Every structure is written in C-alpha cells, then in structure tokens.
Amino acid sequence: MDIGTALRHLRDDLGLTQKQMIQGTKITVSHYSKLEKGQNRIFIENLVEILKQRNISLSYFVDHYLNDENSEKEVNYSEILNIAFYEKDKIAAEEIKRQIFSDKSSSNELRDRATLIVDMIDNQGQSNVDARIINSIFKHDNWTQYDEAIILLGNTIRTSNVLNMSPLVFTLIRKYKDLDKEKIEKQRRLATVGINYLFNFRKLSKEFNKTVLKIISWIKTTSIVPELGIIRELNAYFLAVYEGNISVSTNIKNVLKISGYQNLANDLPN
The missing domain is CATH 1.10.260.40 (lambda repressor-like DNA-binding domains)
Incomplete structure (x- = not known):
C-alpha cells in the first residue's frame, strides 16, 4: 500500500x-x-x-503498515529513507534497509542508498562507503536519466569530497539546463543535488566562486510552486550567506524552525 x-x-x-x-x-x-x-x-x-x-514511532509505522509485499515498494522505501535521514532515526533506517535487502526486486541503486543512509546516521553524517556508491552511479553511461542515481548523488555529496563532485553536478546542469521544464518531482531531485553541494561546500569555503554562483543560478530555474518552496528557501539562504546578508539568512533560518525544520535549520552552515 x-x-x-x-x-x-x-x-x-x-x-x-x-x-x-x-x-x-x-x-x-x-x-x-x-x-x-x-x-x-x-x-x-x-x-x-x-x-x-x-x-x-517511525520505525513502528514502517514495520506494521508499510511492510507489504504488494506495495509500491520502491516509492515507499525511498520516501521513508528520506524521513529516517532527516529525523536521524537509525532504527527506522535499519528496518527499511532490512526490508530492501530481503526484497529481491529492489534495485542495486536503492540498496546502495539504504546502505549510505544507515552508515551516515551511524557515523553522524560521515560515510565510509562513498567509493563503492559513486562507482554504482557510473554503472550506466547515461546515468543522468536514472532517478535513483540522481538521488544517490544527492545523498553522497553530503559526505564526500565536494570538490570531486563538481564535474558530476555540472553534468546534471548541462543535461537539465532549465529545471522548470521538468516535472516537479524531477526538479526536486535535481535541485537537492545542488543544495547538498552548497551545504557541503560552504563548510569548506566561504568563497563565492563561479561554481557556487552557477549552482545557485541553476536552482533558481525551479518552478515557483509550493511543492518546491523549501528548495527555493534554502537556495535563497545560501545566496544570502555568501553575499553576507545576515538579516536575510537569519530570517530564513527562523522561518524553517517555525515550520518544523528545527534539525535542518540548526545544521545549516553560516
């Protein structure tokens, strides 16, 4: 279900x-x-x-209500992995990983993503499985067409050497130049890659270079719709911190906290 x-x-x-x-x-x-x-x-x-x-609890909900052989598994697994990662819920993440690995129909990309997320929660944001997962992304020459590969890249960027990821992000930008031409869910997946790049890069450098500017400009091409509101808010946040606009970045953080994104707001680099 x-x-x-x-x-x-x-x-x-x-x-x-x-x-x-x-x-x-x-x-x-x-x-x-x-x-x-x-x-x-x-x-x-x-x-x-x-x-x-x-x-x-999220883990109870997963175990008792989503463990259904006839469910739209890949969609549910992906959604719950996102929630477990956001909530840092190791129990729920491990339960979903168990279900994914016991399900013979699960894609390799989904299995890799589950491994990555459990590992990240386990190690407080740091992962030891980047090399294998990055290799899985390049299993296909046309990897940019695969949603799971894009999602994997978005998750991996949060824990990898972000400078090594720049060519991959630019590959996506060349492939999907104008995000608003894609379906909303596709826009979300692609823009998340950019947001996670900005998140990681900001922790390493405060330089407002051409790469940062290009990614921010790319994310700005997302559709102005409620479903992508948080993506656009986060993009505006990173633009504000790079421009030194403290009042705007502080206001965005406060809005995120009021909206229930306390963990996300606290994790944002200044």
Whole structure:
C-alpha cells in the first residue's frame, strides 16, 4: 500500500476520525483527507508531525503498515529513507534497509542508498562507503536519466569530497539546463543535488566562486510552486550567506524552525 493508505489503516486501528488524527498539528482536515486518498503528496514534515502527535514511532509505522509485499515498494522505501535521514532515526533506517535487502526486486541503486543512509546516521553524517556508491552511479553511461542515481548523488555529496563532485553536478546542469521544464518531482531531485553541494561546500569555503554562483543560478530555474518552496528557501539562504546578508539568512533560518525544520535549520552552515 502507499503511505496515504497506510496512514488510513493506522487511523482506523487507532479508532480516530480524520479530525482527531491531525489534532495538535497544523494540517487541515481537507489536506489530510487528500493525503489518505493519494491526491496530495505527503511531505516529510506532514508524516513526522502526525506520527509524533499520535505517539507512534517511525520505525513502528514502517514495520506494521508499510511492510507489504504488494506495495509500491520502491516509492515507499525511498520516501521513508528520506524521513529516517532527516529525523536521524537509525532504527527506522535499519528496518527499511532490512526490508530492501530481503526484497529481491529492489534495485542495486536503492540498496546502495539504504546502505549510505544507515552508515551516515551511524557515523553522524560521515560515510565510509562513498567509493563503492559513486562507482554504482557510473554503472550506466547515461546515468543522468536514472532517478535513483540522481538521488544517490544527492545523498553522497553530503559526505564526500565536494570538490570531486563538481564535474558530476555540472553534468546534471548541462543535461537539465532549465529545471522548470521538468516535472516537479524531477526538479526536486535535481535541485537537492545542488543544495547538498552548497551545504557541503560552504563548510569548506566561504568563497563565492563561479561554481557556487552557477549552482545557485541553476536552482533558481525551479518552478515557483509550493511543492518546491523549501528548495527555493534554502537556495535563497545560501545566496544570502555568501553575499553576507545576515538579516536575510537569519530570517530564513527562523522561518524553517517555525515550520518544523528545527534539525535542518540548526545544521545549516553560516
């Protein structure tokens, strides 16, 4: 089952109405109803907020409601890996990794990504598996067409020597020059690579060089839609810190914290 259906089953098991299920959150009944029906995309903060208010751990939700042989596994696995990484939830990440490796239909890219994320959580953001995972990205000459390869690159950039990653990022920029011509989810995956590059590079250098400028300009080509709001906010943050605009960067951090992205805001390099 998809995540929306899994939420409905959880709500039924708890004996709650939709209004009761979202009590204590900022989510409206109308929005939540569409989440259950699969009409609205479930964002990380939505799921985490709902589960926390109902005192349900992410690992419990994964184990009891998403471990379904007939589910859209790759989509669910990918979503939960993102959530586990954001929440630094090692138990949930390890459970998803176990499911991925026990599922013979799982792609090698997804297995590598699960290994990377568990390793990153285990080692507080540092990974020891970069070389093998980078090699898996180049398994295909046309790797830029593979969503899992793009996602893997986005995750790996956070832990690798960022300078070695510049050619890969520029390959994506050449392939997808104008992000707003792509579907929203594709834009999100591609722009995340750029954001993670900026995140890592800023920790190494405060130089506003041509590479940084090109990546920021590239991310600016994303569509101006709510679904990509946080991507554009983070891009604006990095532009502000490189330009020395402290008031803007501080305001963006505060907005992220108010919106529930406390961990993300605290991790952002100044």
